[in-house]
Amino acid sequence: MSEPPLSSLAGHFINRASRLLLRRGEPRLRALGISAAQLPVLGTLKDGLPRTQASLAALIQVEQPTMAQLLSRMERDGLVERTPDPADRRSSFVSLTPAAKALLPKAHKELVRGNAEALKGFTDEERDTLVSLLEKVIANLDSPS
Amino acid sequence: MSEPPLSSLAGHFINRASRLLLRRGEPRLRALGISAAQLPVLGTLKDGLPRTQASLAALIQVEQPTMAQLLSRMERDGLVERTPDPADRRSSFVSLTPAAKALLPKAHKELVRGNAEALKGFTDEERDTLVSLLEKVIANLDSPS
DNA sequence: ATGATATGCATAGCATCCTATCTTTTTACA
DNA sequence: TGTAAAAAGATAGGATGCTATGCATATCAT
Numbered sequence: 001m002s003e004p005p006l007s008s009l010a011g012h013f014i015n016r017a018s019r020l021l022l023r024r025g026e027p028r029l030r031a032l033g034i035s036a037a038q039l040p041v042l043g044t045l046k047d048g049l050p051r052t053q054a055s056l057a058a059l060i061q062v063e064q065p066t067m068a069q070l071l072s073r074m075e076r077d078g079l080v081e082r083t084p085d086p087a088d089r090r091s092s093f094v095s096l097t098p099a100a101k102a103l104l105p106k107a108h109k110e111l112v113r114g115n116a117e118a119l120k121g122f123t124d125e126e127r128d129t130l131v132s133l134l135e136k137v138i139a140n141l142d143s144p145s
Numbered sequence: 146m147s148e149p150p151l152s153s154l155a156g157h158f159i160n161r162a163s164r165l166l167l168r169r170g171e172p173r174l175r176a177l178g179i180s181a182a183q184l185p186v187l188g189t190l191k192d193g194l195p196r197t198q199a200s201l202a203a204l205i206q207v208e209q210p211t212m213a214q215l216l217s218r219m220e221r222d223g224l225v226e227r228t229p230d231p232a233d234r235r236s237s238f239v240s241l242t243p244a245a246k247a248l249l250p251k252a253h254k255e256l257v258r259g260n261a262e263a264l265k266g267f268t269d270e271e272r273d274t275l276v277s278l279l280e281k282v283i284a285n286l287d288s289p290s
Numbered sequence: 291a292t293g294a295t296a297t298g299c300a301t302a303g304c305a306t307c308c309t310a311t312c313t314t315t316t317t318a319c320a
Numbered sequence: 321t322g323t324a325a326a327a328a329g330a331t332a333g334g335a336t337g338c339t340a341t342g343c344a345t346a347t348c349a350t
Contacts, residue, residue, distance in 0.1 A: 010272065011166045011260050012185075013279035016206065018163035019337075020286035021156045026305095026338080037306060040157075054328060061161065066307055068330065073305075090315050090328045115156050120285045122278075127155065130278040133271060134158035140265045141165035164307075171308080171335095182336060199298060211337055213299065218335075235298045235345050296347070307336080317326070 014137070017118075025114040032106055033077065037070055039111055041080070042096065046104055050083065050093030074100075159282070162263075170259040177251055178222065182215055184256055186225070187241065191249055195228065195238030219245075 025036050034042070040060045045051065051059075057067035071094060074080045079100040082092040119127050170181050179187070185205045190196065196204075202212035216239060219225045224245040227237040264272050 009256065009260050010264060010276055010279070011163075011170075011256075013276055013283065014159060014162050014166060017159050017279050017282045017286070018156075020283060021159060023338075024286050025156075035305070052328075062306090063308060064329075065309085065331080070306075072330095088316075088328080090313095092329090111154065111156075115154050118282045118285055119155060121281065126278060126281075129274060130282075131155055131158055133267075133275040133278070134155070134162050136266065136271075137162045137263045137275075138158065138165060140263055141162070141169050167336095168308075180335070197298075207336090208338060209299070210301080210339085213301090215336075217300095233298080233346075235343095237299090292348105292350090294348085294350100297345085299343085299345105301342080302340085304338085305336105306338105308334085310332085312331080313329085315326100315328080318324085320321100320323090 010137070014134075021114060021118060024117065025110065028110050028114070029107065032103055032110070034079065034103060034107055038074055038079065039107060041070065041074065042100060042104060042107055045080070045094065045096045046101070048095070050095040052085070052091050052093060054091075056094060079103075155282070159279075166259060166263060169262065170255065173255050173259070174252065177248055177255065179224065179248060179252055183219055183224065184252060186215065186219065187245060187249060187252055190225070190239065190241045191246070193240070195240040197230070197236050197238060199236075201239060224248075 022036055029035055029039070041056060044056060044059055053067055053071060054064060056071070057064045060067065062070070071080060071082075075082065078097055080094050081097055082094050085091040085093055119130075122130070167181055174180055174184070186201060189201060189204055198212055198216060199209060201216070202209045205212070207215070216225060216227075220227065223242055225239050226242055227239050230236040230238055264275075267275070
């Protein structure tokens with residue numbers, strides 16, 4: 001009958017923080033013509049190395065269909081382009097368009113700004129503690145159950 | 146040109162932890178016929194006090210249309226029922242069905258289990274630290290920008 | 291009392307996510 | 321070499337979440 005302490009339901013806080021971050025960041029990114037989910041793709045491709053859809057999905061840790069749809073929207077919006085892989089007819093390489101590259105500095109600035117707002121009042125140590133505890137959570141959940 | 150330290154992008158870790166929690170929990174809850182988004186609704190209504198849609202949305206902190214759709218699916222699935230408010234023809238009271246009440250113990254167990262897995266290896270102090278840092282993030286983001 | 295507001299919900303439209311499947315190519319190995 | 325297994329994508333189907341709107345009913349202020 002005893003209720004566990006509220007803090008043992010950490011998932012609730014993680015979820016809520018996650019949604020608030022999106023609510024805060026999305027409108028600003030939308031003003032740039034991009035979305036939060038696209039940021040990791042932009043970041044991964046910004047070095048100019050084209051990547052396959054599968055490798056993007058693996059790096060960014062979303063499922064392949066999620067990445068497929070995300071890339072479709074980004075292609076529709078002129079942010080990425082796909083060029084067929086001559087060595088493998090199933091596959092193509094994804095790369096940023098010049099328009100997307102031009103957005104990178106502003107996008108990065110918004111990303112940093114959103115995080116800074118989330119961490120307002122944190123000492124560097126608190127920030128590092130939060131991240132390392134989250135990494136521990138992620139490690140716990142990332143492996144098969 | 147200097148890149149900020151990775152840990153200043155705490156949002157990334159928060160998002161990832163959030164998605165992993167869902168991926169872990171959803172299949173188990175699905176086996177019970179419910180979903181993670183429904184848990185807070187079940188928890189809020191479990192005391193038997195009927196609530197309006199708007200008050201549920203406020204308590205659970207999702208937007209009203211989100212709650213409307215969630216309740217629609219729950220109604221479709223026989224988890225909640227709405228009874229019109231005689232005093233206000235715009236509004237109804239939402240309450241759990243007996244079927245939903247019967248699921249509460251198992252649902253609660255899965256909730257606790259998922260959180261326990263996420264926090265595996267955590268000391269009580271680490272757990273509390275994580276939650277209090279997340280609460281600070283939430284407080285930072287919850288107020289208008 | 292009545293016209294302006296506020297409130298409670300419903301709907302439309304979209305972006306992410308996920309799982310489950312299917313097709314097309316490649317690869318591997320018997 | 322030929323067939324089975326693996327890999328890369330595409331698609332279907334569904335749940336959440338959000339913003340923007342619209343409608344009906346209450347409330348309030350003059």
